[in-house]
Amino acid sequence: MKDFHATAVLLIGLTACGSPSGGTTPTQPVIPVPTSIAISPSSVTLTSAGVDAFLTATVRDQSGALMSNQTLTWTSSDEGVATVSGGTVTAVANGSATVTATSGSLSAQASVKVESSSPPPSTANVMVSDNAFNPSATRIALGGQVTWTWSGSRSHNVTFQSGASSATQASGTFSRTFNTPGSFSYQCTVHSGMQGSVSVN
Ligand SMILES: [Cu+2]
Secondary structure, three states, X not given: OHHHHHHHHHHHHHHHHHOOOOOOOOOOOOOOOEEEEEEEOOEEXXXXXXXXXXXXEEEEEOOOOEXXXXXXXXXXXXXXXXEEEOOEEEEOOOEEEEEEEEEOOEEEEEEEXXXXXXXXXXXXXXXXXXXXXXXXXXXXXXXXXXXXXXXXXXXXXXXXXXOOOOOOEOOOEEEEEOOOOEEEEEEOOOOOOOEEEXXXX
């Protein structure tokens, strides 16, 4: 009760001071107090290092009204993944980070993911089973090598339209190095529909 009484007195005092010069009499002296903070968007994904995303933090008072000109501090949980300055998030390297906007005692978070597509591998493996290549689509770097390994019980082959192809065999492996960029399809000539492709870039 004592605290309540003190607050009442304070409000009366503010009311008196709040209307210095004539006109309307304030009926309800509400002093806006920062009450909530939110970040928009709450999550972003950046697909390449050096790319920016823009976050906005809004502070609202107890009645939900926007409070502009609030001092905001932005921090990143992992500056090795993403840095942040004034709401601008910059991707550094693949990973996840949490960006926090702080205003006084209020804070809000946004999750940031950096997922730049990885370069194609220099080697890849394909299983030759009955009757499919797994995976059927293979991606390798220029100059990379693909190795097919027979794992089924029937005889199959890996036949390209040009260049090295395998024998028809029931076990073992076949490897081919790709020194030309492009997409190269192949098939097993024994089983129609048993086909695959190698994408080189
Ligand atoms: Cu086959």
